[in-house]
Amino acid sequence: MRLPETAAVLAVRRGVREWVAARGGHGPVVVGLSGGADSLALVAAAVAEAGEVTAVVVDHRLQERSGEVADLAAERAVGLGCVGAMVVPVEVGREGGVEAAARVARYAALEAVRDGRPVLLGHTLDDQAETVLLGLARGSGGRSIQGMVAWTAPWGRPLLGVRRAQTVRMCADLGIEPWDDPHNTDPRYTRVRVRNEVLPLLEDVLGGGVAQALARTADQLRADGIVLDACADEVLRAARTGAAATGSGVPDNDPPTLSVEILATAPPALRRRAVRVWLRDQGVTGLVNAHLQAIDELVSNWHGQGGVAVGGGSRDHRLVVTREHGTLAVRAQPRI
Known part of the structure; x- marks a missing residue:
């Protein structure tokens, strides 16, 4: 299909072209397709x-006739x-x-x-702004407002510099009517209220440019x-070495520990x-700021x-971070 050279089409194509060039050139890709404007525009530009x-359409089966929407x-x-x-x-x-x-079900x-191929997702600059604001x-810290990245293998997001209005316009230019997911207007979802109420209010009060500013903030924080x-990796290496050098009497077959002295x-x-990286390596999940502070x-x-x-x-044991013999350790304790 030959694409018209409208402003919206060219903007979306440019986003994909730059993403492809940054990854080293052409190659087979998968596109996650919902049937909405963002993913349809991405499919057309990716082709x-x-x-x-x-194209892979994940049918979450959460709405009546979702199979028909997916087939279309x-x-x-x-x-x-x-x-x-x-x-x-999928089962959700x-x-x-x-x-x-x-x-979770969609990404799985x-x-x-995907069979070894990268997967392109239709997240736009507007999605990025919502993510940063949330x-x-x-x-929950600087990491949570770094937003989404253009490439974290195997996930690619070529449209992070493209506005949602441009993908909608591109579909109109192609004569395609995208599917409008009812969940995208359901105020029970926090992100929907941020999208439809909070960001428009901020744009009005601050005189526009808020979405772009939030996306720039994410880029700066990511850098x-x-x-x-x-720098944290260097601290972690030193703390691991320091723990090994303390001779704390911890058996060699126990999980690694960190030197409190070096961390302090x-x-x-x-x-x-x-500490966050170390905990992740020890199988700790669901970390929140309260955990890290404690x-x-x-x-x-x-x-x-x-x-x-x-x-x-596990079902029988919980993980507990303890201080012992001048080190931090993650121990499995029986659940009571």
């Missing part, structure tokens, strides 16, 4: 700029020039709420069928984060980043307090 494109999206993908299109039905759980559970389905409101992560002398921002107290303000229970472990 023009990325080469061999396969797949049909449109083929019409736009995809070499193939498939519909993948309830853990963490419907939005989170649907996201895309991972299962992270800022939750106060800073790369430097901080590198590091800047707090680097110490917390180092663990930091074990290092910087210890007065004999007990360990900090964290997420992870």
Whole structure:
């Protein structure tokens, strides 16, 4: 299908072209397709700029006639020039709420069928702004307001510099009527209210440019984060070496520990980043700021307090971060 050279089409194509060039050139890709404007515009641009494109429509089966919507999206993908299109039905759980559970099911389905190919997702600059604003409101630290990145293997987001209005306009220019997901206007979802109420109000009060400013903030914080992560890695290596050198009497087959002395002398921002990475490596999940603050107290303000229970472990054992023999350790304790 030959695409018209309208402003919207060229903007979306430019986003995909720059993403492809940054990844080293053409190659087969998968596009996650919902049937909405963002993903339909991405499919059309990817066919023009990325080469061999396969569309994958994940049917969450959360709405009546969702299968028909999915089949229509797949049909449109083929019409736009995809070499193939498939519909993948999934079961959506309830853990963490419907939005989170649907996201988990969707990513798992895309991972299962991508067959080594990168997966392109239709997140736009507006999605980025919403993500940053939500992270800022939750106060969960700089990492949460770094937003989404254009490439975290295998996930690609070529449209982070493209406005949602441009993808809608592109679909109109192509004569395609995208599917309008009712969930996108349901005020029960926090992101929907941010999109439809909070951001428009901020744009009005601050005189426009808010979405772009939030996206720029994410870019700046991400660049800073790369430097901080590198410094935190050095702290982590030193703390591991320091723990091994203390001769604390911890058996060699126990999980790795960290030297409290070395952690305590590091800047707090680097110490917390180092501890976060270490906890992840020990199988800890679901970390929130309260966990990190309590663990930091074990290092910087210890007065004999007990360990900090964290997420992870098994049905029979929970994980607890403890201070012992001048080190931090993650121990499995029986659930009571």
